[in-house]
Amino acid sequence: MTPPPIGNSAAARDIAAVLHPYTDLKAHQENGPLVIARGKGVRVFDENGKAYIETVAGLWCAALGFDNERLVQAAVRQMRELPFYHAFTGRSHEPMIRLAEMLLERAPAANGGRMSKVFFANSGSEANDTAIKMIWYANNAWGRPQKKKIIGRVRGYHGITIASGSATGQVANHKAFDLPLPGFFHTMCPSYYHAGLPGESEEAFSQRCADELEKLILAEGPDTIAAMFAEPIQGAGGVVVPPKGYFAAIQKVLRKYDILLVADEVITGFARTGNYWGSQTYDMEPDILVCAKALSSSYLPISAVMVNQRVFDGLAAKSHEIGTFGHGFTYSGHPVPAAVAIETLTIYDEIDIVGHVREVGAHFQAELRRRFQDHPLIGEVRGIGLIGAVELIEDKAARKNFDPSRKAGPKLVKLAEANGLICRAMVLDSIGFSPPLIITKEEINEMLDLFEKTVDDLAVQLRREAIAPVA
């Protein structure tokens, strides 16, 4: 391995000091970081002042862009008023109470009516871990201690802590981490593009997905299965949009065996899909809903777990018996991120975020398809609202992806950087889009112009490599 560069640049200091998440740690010692210094609107700027449009809002995060002064001021005001307090042993404070109220007012329909209570955590992973523990706890309260298994989906993403990482259905999160834990299972990914059979309608494919789920439940024993976790759209798994009728068919099976549904709305919450919640776009009526990221436009870390009345009653009964609900984070409901989240939701209302996403999202989806549907290097173009993906493909007719060793996705990301775009390559060389929700039609056009050039650059590079293969 080459030694780290000598000198005091941010890159050299990064290489010497930082252990990065989701990075090839050895390659990073040679490649170094991209150091981002500041942001404005839908753009970020590196340490040399070069501008990039952030096509995924960081990590599906900065919904209000990278320089919203009102969010800054909300944090400053709260820091002055009450910079920290906690929620253990019944302690409370106004920002946490108000944010819980606002979330319940905006929550989608839940199984059995409406959401009843909100628990706060700091990240999507913590929120999903919390949901798993709540489900186990509630099942103990309901006198069925054997009903504890959790079903996720192949290509699903629910985080990386030990339990949420077990619900996640991606190889990189399991391999060498000794995950998933026993008691976690994964049903098939609803990718109609890859798994649909010749002549099979989307509805028939959805029914097949539900039949597969039922087979798994019957094989394991319905009395042992507690819950299923599902993102309305699988985000980090490559933006897999559910086929028609999917959640109706899935929920029918879950209800038949009294299995709870957790909607993981960490990416899809707060208008991303053109409704306030992805659950509304795809007719999900979850028992538990998890959200994060756009909740505070990610200016400060905060996540939330909403539970319906039935789950809350189970938690309440057991905690009363034991004497406490023995779960919670020091920073659960921290007043400063809560104040930023309140301001974020207030701004969403003021700018009619749902109306805006519907309008610019329709333009984004139409342009994505018009420009890339027929491109020889692109298989499926998919998405809804302001979330989308194009999938790079080696053989369009056969729907055959590139061999991972070709690194088509990572190469595109590198070329995009040179063209002033930050892109994200995911499973099967799917390039995801999830720009800040405040993006305009003009900015969408600019982003897609640059992306079109990038895909053409990639085509040239791959052709060159085919003539003179790189070692």
Ligand SMILES: Cc1ncc(COP(=O)(O)O)c(C=O)c1O
């Ligand atoms: C759907 C979903 N759930 C959970 C998570 C995990 O969130 P975090 O990285 O904040 O732990 C993510 C992160 O991208 C996500 O997309």
